[in-house]
Amino acid sequence: MISIPKGTKDILPSEVYRWQKAEELFRTTAEKYGFTEIRTPIIEHTELFQRGVGDTTDIVQKEMYTFEIAGRSLSLKPEGTAGVGRSFIENKLYADGLPAKYYYITPCYRYEKMQKGRQREFHQFGIEIFGSDKMLADAEVIMLADDFLRSFGIDDARLHINSIGCPKCRAEYRKALQEFLKPSYEQLCDTCKSRFERNPMRILDCKTPQCQAVAKGAPRMIDYLCDDCKNAFEELKGLLKNCGVAFEVDPNIVRGLDYYTKTAFEFISDKLGSQSTVCGGGRYDHLIEELGGPETPGVGFGLGIERLLLIQEACGQAGKAPASADVLIAALGESAKLSALSLTKQMRGAGIRVIMDVMERGLKAQFKYADRIGARYVVVIGDEELAKGVATLRDMKNSSQTQVEKDKLIKTITGEYDG
Ligand code: ATP
Numbered sequence: 299m300i301s302i303p304k305g306t307k308d309i310l311p312s313e314v315y316r317w318q319k320a321e322e323l324f325r326t327t328a329e330k331y332g333f334t335e336i337r338t339p340i341i342e343h344t345e346l347f348q349r350g351v352g353d354t355t356d357i358v359q360k361e362m363y364t365f366e367i368a369g370r371s372l373s374l375k376p377e378g379t380a381g382v383g384r385s386f387i388e389n390k391l392y393a394d395g396l397p398a399k400y401y402y403i404t405p406c407y408r409y410e411k412m413q414k415g416r417q418r419e420f421h422q423f424g425i426e427i428f429g430s431d432k433m434l435a436d437a438e439v440i441m442l443a444d445d446f447l448r449s450f451g452i453d454d455a456r457l458h459i460n461s462i463g464c465p466k467c468r469a470e471y472r473k474a475l476q477e478f479l480k481p482s483y484e485q486l487c488d489t490c491k492s493r494f495e496r497n498p499m500r501i502l503d504c505k506t507p508q509c510q511a512v513a514k515g516a517p518r519m520i521d522y523l524c525d526d527c528k529n530a531f532e533e534l535k536g537l538l539k540n541c542g543v544a545f546e547v548d549p550n551i552v553r554g555l556d557y558y559t560k561t562a563f564e565f566i567s568d569k570l571g572s573q574s575t576v577c578g579g580g581r582y583d584h585l586i587e588e589l590g591g592p593e594t595p596g597v598g599f600g601l602g603i604e605r606l607l608l609i610q611e612a613c614g615q616a617g618k619a620p621a622s623a624d625v626l627i628a629a630l631g632e633s634a635k636l637s638a639l640s641l642t643k644q645m646r647g648a649g650i651r652v653i654m655d656v657m658e659r660g661l662k663a664q665f666k667y668a669d670r671i672g673a674r675y676v677v678v679i680g681d682e683e684l685a686k687g688v689a690t691l692r693d694m695k696n697s698s699q700t701q702v703e704k705d706k707l708i709k710t711i712t713g714e715y716d717g
């Protein structure tokens with residue numbers, strides 16, 4: 299017996315309806331805001347993530363699925379933004395006019411310790427706006443996430459926002475942070491020791507208990523913002539208030555990715571245990587340049603679908619699997635079988651979800667089958683019905699049974715027959 303790799307999960311037919319509903323709602327929501335889907339490969343050159351996610355991040359340092367083939371290092375995508383950025387540059391999508399607004403639905407791969415809401419293969423919804431450095435874009439991104447979560451029946455997600463500044467104000471903050479961390483340098487984990495010089499802010503995002511203890515009481519970026527960043531943050535708060543999106547300023551949000559500037563935000567749910575963030579995003583004004591493209595600001599988010607579904611379930615909004623067919627045609631005998639088969643074709647042509655029992659069982663077993671899949675109607679065709687040109691239509695909901703003329707059958711089922 300070969301089992302599924304650790305950290306991955308099958309999405310079984312009995313639960314796939316929840317994924318489909320989430321995907322459909324995400325698509326319609328993103329399209330309501332003028333976003334178009336983009337699909338990028340699951341594998342990219344490893345350098346893309348080293349540059350685009352940042353080689354001081356946990357993701358790149360510890361969590362990537364990297365392999366070599368024909369002398370090139372490739373990695374499975376750990377997140378969605380870097381690939382979209384690469385595609386934007388490589389296909390010169392900026393030449394189509396700005397802003398560029400994309401959404402994606404993608405699997406992601408991170409070699410992490412498994413917990414509830416933390417897998418090695420997981421899935422994300424995401425959006426990106428390229429081209430605008432205005433806070434109106436940040437507000438739109440946050441509004442979209444808020445709109446989607448609410449329409450999906452999630453009422454407990456709280457929005458936390460922060461500003462993590464720009465390279466200008468971060469330089470001074472970095473000095474202050476290093477001063478603060480210096481006396482505790484020896485207590486840091488090995489990864490964070492190496493981050494001390496290269497990117498001390500990453501230390502605040504480290505998940506090891508010793509580093510979290512060291513980081514307690516550290517200076518906060520929000521107290522070091524330059525005027526430009528401060529004004530932008532004030533404007534964003536005003537925009538959110540204006541459209542009734544509730545938020546809380548949370549100076550502790552750092553975000554795991556290197557390319558963030560200014561706005562950083564998370565939607566947090568109490569229903570997730572320690573993996574409390576369902577959606578994380580922010581502004582990344584230097585990503586496109588970093589990847590070799592023209593100077594182009596950007597803002598977006600990634601939303602974990604597994605976590606989304608866990609919260610939805612905890613909110614009692616998981617719903618029920620829909621019936622897999624609306625009608626079962628039960629044929630009794632060989633000539634009825636032929637007539638039933640052509641009836642399925644007609645019905646499918648009319649858009650009805652209809653099946654026959656391909657196992658050709660007896661009538662009782664077929665009724666049981668109809669019941670199991672949740673079919674609303676069973677149409678019985680036997681010798682008697684054939685001779686009279688009718689079918690017996692049983693409504694499984696109220697157990698009523700009538701004989702219906704064959705040519706009125708479809709209209710009766712679709713509710714269009716008014717005779
Ligand atoms: P965390 O702090 O929980 O590790 P992160 O900062 O690494 O999250 P992002 O890179 O911002 O997460 O990804 C965006 C979203 O993707 C997260 O908010 C979460 O919902 C989801 N996500 C991230 N990693 C995983 C994972 N290993 N398993 C399931 N979902 C995940």
Ligand code: MG
Binds near residue numbers: 554
């Ligand atoms: Mg993480």
